[in-house]
Amino acid sequence: MDDLVIARSLFGTTMGFHIIFATLGVGIPLMILAAELLYQKTKDEDYAVMGKRWTKAFAVLLGVGIPTGTIAGVQLSLLWPGFMEFVGRVMALPFQIEIYAFFVEALFMSIYVYAAHRLSPWMRIVSVTLVALGGLASAVLITNVHAWEGTPTGFRIVNGEIVDVDPWAAFFNPSFFATAGHVALTAYTTGAFVIASVAAFKMLRAEFGSRIYKFHRKALMLGLLLGGFFSFFSSINGHETAQQLHEYQPEKLAAAEGLFETQAYAPLAIGGFTDRETREVKYGIEIPWALSFLAGNSFDTVVKGLNDFPEEYWPPLFVHTLFNAMVGIGSLLILLALMALFWNKFLKKPEFPKWMLGLFVTAGPLAVLAIEFGWIFACTGRQPWTIYRVLSTADSVTSASNLTTLFVLFAAVYVVLGVAVVLVMLYYFKRHPVEEDLYRADEPGVPLY
16 A cells, blocks of 8 residues: 555544544433433433443543544644644634533533532533533534535635635535534434443343343333434435535535436436446446435436546545445434334333344444444545545645554554453443442432442
């Protein structure tokens, strides 16, 4: 691999690892808040136990998310000096505000973790709310830089110089709201389905009708219903995102759908793979006119094809597969939530069959995979640009060579960190089983914390 590919691989690996913790860092606090609200409303101690245990897991994830985020920031400066110079002059505002968002999240997380039993009910809710808002703000602010890379505004370039810089115009770039909404909704979806996966796994190992089974059943339904709710709105938000791609990054939309010829009544290609030689999607299923409607809310919307652009400006054509995988998983997650709702509310079945619980166990890993596919699609689909039509990736990269050693070392670090997170979680929850917390919750006079 040449140095550019190695630099992209190194930073991509860092972000691929960090995004798991960053996403759960947004999604799980909302689940803690939901459990806290349900506890304060119903006084059902099971929800207090959920909030306590999910908080412990979140603290471990946060402990890894912070250093991996720091590594990503350092790598931005070391690997992409051309990009950082540009960003420093135009788009530094989100990075500056993000410091305060993280401070709010960390402060109130500490208050909730160490003093939950001393806080009044309203203060517990305020604390968790501020943790959730701080995590969401951090994610949105950092992601806004990515949004700006796709729709750069707030400056002009005259004779090779950056002039007329307007930080707020750059901040509220055309794709800011759609991107921020998608990040929030998908993070909430992922956090909810990860919780549901763990609950379903525990139910498979618990005896039906037992105290443990009933506890995890409540967690499962909470995770599935919230996850399905946010997944549905993620799909609606995805429609808005497709329209923005149609307007601002037409090559990316064309590559996502394997569309080569500009046309009205453009079909939507589902599945298959894009063949560069024949310039078609092989083995895919086409839905007539659907892409035109997706792009412009009208079946006769003209959608630009890849042939309208120089081939060196084409994104990698495998983004079609990534896009399909992301959308397919999102649709499956909605289906799983509807299945649980139908079984629980309409059929009123007290027990989930094992095959259904097995499907629910897969929901969390699938949601994380969808996040990975989505981010790779979002960033790779912008290639060959770091800042769309302004700064190429080749002009952004460092001139340093011999990055292979760094790539191998960082990859090893992430493997160690990943294994460590799993081991720490298993060790903690083995030493503090849910039975212990449920006993504390059920016994009068025995404090939960």
